[in-house]
Amino acid sequence: MQSPEKAATVKNKINFDKWGYIFIAPFFLVYAIFSLWPLLSTFYNSFFENYMVGLAQVGPKFVGVENYQTVFGNPDMLKYLGNTLIMWVIGFVPQLAVSLLLAFWFSSPLLRIRGNRFFKTVMYMPNLIMAAAFSMLFFTLFADNGPINDIMMDISIIKEPFRFLSSAWATRGLVGAMNFLMWFGNTTILLMAAMMGIDPGLYEAASIDGATSGQVFRQITLPLIRPIMLYVFITSMIGGIQMFDIPQILTNGKGGPARTAMTLVMFLNRHLYSKNYGLAGAVSVVLFALALILSIIVFKFMYSDRDGKKAKAKEKAAAKAKAEAAALEQAEVLAQEGGPR
Amino acid sequence: MTAKIDGKRILIYVVLILFTVLCLAPFFMLIINATHSHPDIQKGFSALPGKALWNNLNHVLHNDNLPVITGLVNSMIVSVCTAALSVYFSALTAYGIHVYNFKYKTQVFSFILLIMLVPSQISALGFIREMMAFGLMDSFIPLIIPAVATPATVFFMKQYLESTLSLEIVEASRIDGAGEFRTYNSIIIPLMKPAFAVQGIFSFVYSWNNYFLPSLLLESKSMKTLPILIAQLRSADFLKFDMGQIYMLITLAILPTVIVYILLSKNIVGGIALGGVKG
Numbered sequence: 001m002q003s004p005e006k007a008a009t010v011k012n013k014i015n016f017d018k019w020g021y022i023f024i025a026p027f028f029l030v031y032a033i034f035s036l037w038p039l040l041s042t043f044y045n046s047f048f049e050n051y052m053v054g055l056a057q058v059g060p061k062f063v064g065v066e067n068y069q070t071v072f073g074n075p076d077m078l079k080y081l082g083n084t085l086i087m088w089v090i091g092f093v094p095q096l097a098v099s100l101l102l103a104f105w106f107s108s109p110l111l112r113i114r115g116n117r118f119f120k121t122v123m124y125m126p127n128l129i130m131a132a133a134f135s136m137l138f139f140t141l142f143a144d145n146g147p148i149n150d151i152m153m154d155i156s157i158i159k160e161p162f163r164f165l166s167s168a169w170a171t172r173g174l175v176g177a178m179n180f181l182m183w184f185g186n187t188t189i190l191l192m193a194a195m196m197g198i199d200p201g202l203y204e205a206a207s208i209d210g211a212t213s214g215q216v217f218r219q220i221t222l223p224l225i226r227p228i229m230l231y232v233f234i235t236s237m238i239g240g241i242q243m244f245d246i247p248q249i250l251t252n253g254k255g256g257p258a259r260t261a262m263t264l265v266m267f268l269n270r271h272l273y274s275k276n277y278g279l280a281g282a283v284s285v286v287l288f289a290l291a292l293i294l295s296i297i298v299f300k301f302m303y304s305d306r307d308g309k310k311a312k313a314k315e316k317a318a319a320k321a322k323a324e325a326a327a328l329e330q331a332e333v334l335a336q337e338g339g340p341r
Numbered sequence: 342m343t344a345k346i347d348g349k350r351i352l353i354y355v356v357l358i359l360f361t362v363l364c365l366a367p368f369f370m371l372i373i374n375a376t377h378s379h380p381d382i383q384k385g386f387s388a389l390p391g392k393a394l395w396n397n398l399n400h401v402l403h404n405d406n407l408p409v410i411t412g413l414v415n416s417m418i419v420s421v422c423t424a425a426l427s428v429y430f431s432a433l434t435a436y437g438i439h440v441y442n443f444k445y446k447t448q449v450f451s452f453i454l455l456i457m458l459v460p461s462q463i464s465a466l467g468f469i470r471e472m473m474a475f476g477l478m479d480s481f482i483p484l485i486i487p488a489v490a491t492p493a494t495v496f497f498m499k500q501y502l503e504s505t506l507s508l509e510i511v512e513a514s515r516i517d518g519a520g521e522f523r524t525y526n527s528i529i530i531p532l533m534k535p536a537f538a539v540q541g542i543f544s545f546v547y548s549w550n551n552y553f554l555p556s557l558l559l560e561s562k563s564m565k566t567l568p569i570l571i572a573q574l575r576s577a578d579f580l581k582f583d584m585g586q587i588y589m590l591i592t593l594a595i596l597p598t599v600i601v602y603i604l605l606s607k608n609i610v611g612g613i614a615l616g617g618v619k620g
Contacts, residue, residue: 016441019521023437024449026430031456031490034483038467039459045466098360105353113353121606122361128602130550132568133594136575137371140587147370147386154385181364235458242460245552245568252576265462265553272466272557280466288463295458 039288046281052274060277067282076259077267077283083172083255084263087247088240090176095184096232102184103191104217109200110207120192123185131245134182138174139165139250165251168260175247175261183239187232194228195221231298238294241287244269368595375588382584397585401593406577407570408562409590416549416566417597419484423548424541427488428498431540432533435498436525440511450499457492462553469557479560484548494540501536542605546598567594 046067050060071077102123106116113119126134142148142164149161164170198221206216244265247255253270255262264287271280374382377391402409438450472483506529514524530537552568559565565573571594574587 016515016521017443018441020437020441020443020446023441023521023525024434027434027453027490027495029489030430030487034468034471034487035456035459035461035464035490038464038471041467041470042464045470102357102360105357111350111353113357115357117607119357119361122364124606125599125602126364128546128550128598129595130552130568130571130598132550132552132571133591134367136571136587137367137591139575140374140584140591141367141370145383147374150385181367184360185364238458238460242462244462245550248552249572249575253572268462268465269553269557272469277466277470284463284466287460291458291460291463295455298458 042281042284042288044281045277046285048278048281050277051279052276063278067278068285070279071282071286077264077286079259080255080262080264080267083259083261084241084243087172087175087179087243087261087263088237090172091179091183092233092236092240095180095187095236096229098180099184099187099191099232100222102188103195104213104221106188107192107195107198108213109203110213120185120189123188125185126181127183127186129182131178131182132249134178135246135249138178142174166257168257171251171256171261175243175250178246178250179240179243183236187236190232191225191228194225198224234294234298238291238298241265241290241294368599371588371591371595375585375592377585377588379583379585382588393585397583397589400583401586401589404586407574407590408565409570409593411563412565412567412570413593415481415564416568419481419555419566420545420548422481422485423488424545426485427491427494427544428537428541430489431491431494432498432530432537433525434495435502436529439499439502439506440508453492453495457496465554465557468554472558478558479564480558481564483558484551484555488544488548491544494544497540498533498536501533506532538605542601545601549598 045060047062047064048060049058049063049066051058102119105111105113106120140146144161144163148164149158152158153161162170164174202220203216206220211219242265243263247261247263248266248269250256251261253266255266264283268280268283268287271277271283370386373388373390374386375397376394377387378393378396381387381391381393401407434453438446468483469478472478477483510528510532511524514528519528550568551566552572555566556569556572559569571590574582574590
């Protein structure tokens with residue numbers, strides 16, 4: 001009775017499994033036409049001389065790596081990479097610090113913060129705002145005769161309006177501040193999810209041992225969320241090298257005073273807009289190389305997660321944290337015994 | 342001891358309220374200024390709402406130089422279509438990988454994970470040249486169709502299916518004689534409603550806010566989307582503009598996403614950590 005049934009299901013499965021290809025076909029078809037082919041074509045184009053002089057088309061003519069020599073020979077490229085990194089750091093460092101602190105407070109079983117959901121909802125909101133509109137808003141708010149200058153003059157911090165967009169560091173600071181506002185809520189939620197996964201027993205043990213919340217944070221929380229912090233760091237960096245909308249709108253595509261707020265993608269956009277395809281191709285390939293290196297790191301992290309290697313790492317980390325907690329306990333005992341009475 | 346903890350709690354709440362204010366202040370100033378007339382705004386910032394809200398709205402919607410209503414409609418068309426295609430086909434792809442045991446299945450999923458992080462700007466050059474060759478410049482098709490292949494959404498849908506779908510439902514549907522597509526459309530999609538909602542919102546917002554590609558593809562006045570209009574406003578002679586209208590246009594650009602967010606914030610905030618792969 002059983003065997004024919006079994007044979008039937010096996011046969012069914014073989015038949016059904018072909019449907020898998022049909023179900024994934026639209027994705028791969030569209031990906032091939034609209035993403036993969038353009039990507040290959042970008043690489044291909046980077047080896048050709050191809051630009052417009054007025055209305056006259058020059059090229060396409062094969063020139064080998066000449067475009068790359070032009071790009072790397074141009075000190076501007078390095079400057080724009082530097083600008084991109086600086087503005088990313090201005091946004092990311094406070095973002096990570098604030099997110100760590102907020103996530104620790106929100107997830108702490110000892111503090112039991114009220115209105116947790118309200119705060120998270122408000123802090124995530126800037127992430128969904130149109131970056132172009134957000135940037136335009138900052139441009140109007142921080143304009144020479146804008147409300148920020150008005151308010152600062154009203155409470156007599158300054159006498160003359162401060163010209164934010166004429167100062168390189170103020171412009172970069174504004175870009176960094178916008179990136180911070182847009183992303184710290186997102187990072188807080190990610191870190192919080194990681195912190196919620198920590199065994200509450202560890203916190204309880206630490207609290208019984210009389211550890212301060214600073215000690216708990218440094219000795220238990222930080223070591224256990226290191227993998228997710230790496231993930232946040234790298235994905236933010238990948239987002240950082242794509243920085244475009246905010247500085248583009250804030251500086252009207254000109255890159256601020258003396259191009260000190262010009263990013264790599266703004267540079268790429270400029271070449272694309274003026275149909276300078278050879279150089280645009282070379283810049284794209286450089287950006288691709290940067291993103292690829294960073295992506296491989298993330299991919300490795302995620303892949304090891306799926307293999308369950310991370311479960312082992314987690315166990316190790318937990319064991320380490322327990323050991324640390326024990327060491328902490330000993331230290332406390334020693335301190336109490338040896339301390340001045 | 343308790344006094345110490347209370348003091349600390351007060352400090353924490355003060356910091357939290359400070360960040361809340363920091364997040365809300367730009368929007369507060371935006372909305373306040375959108376209710377003031379141009380001369381009022383020039384006089385200096387006032388924290389009280391003005392009376393020019395309807396005036397500003399009327400003027401900006403009927404501005405001859407700036408096709409704001411067309412822009413709103415265009416942005417809406419592109420974003421709704423993008424969201425619909427993205428969730429339907431991403432779930433289809435994820436379902437295909439999750440339910441069927443075809444050859445190279447794990448490699449297919451690894452490939453999708455790998456391409457998830459490739460920034461779209463990198464292939465913009467090839468993309469634009471291809472659209473020129475296809476005669477699709479100044480059309481919404483290049484902004485909508487690529488949504489069929491959204492790796493991050495596939496990843497999210499796959500995780501959702503793994504945690505919610507039992508294969509017995511699929512088996513039961515087959516025994517009842519439903520075809521594979523019928524099973525997907527009438528059994529699986531209703532089961533995935535929460536995931537569709539979250540990812541639909543993310544796709545909508547992403548497309549609504551998208552500026553880089555549309556600004557390179559769309560040329561004629563009647564095709565422009567809102568972010569392009571904002572950029573245009575920025576490059577126009579700023580001082581000649583009615584500031585009340587500028588603030589009103591920014592408000593119009595961000596309002597739809599804020600409303601959707603407030604209505605569905607519970608689902609969204611829960612979904613961020615689950616998807617975990619945005620920028």
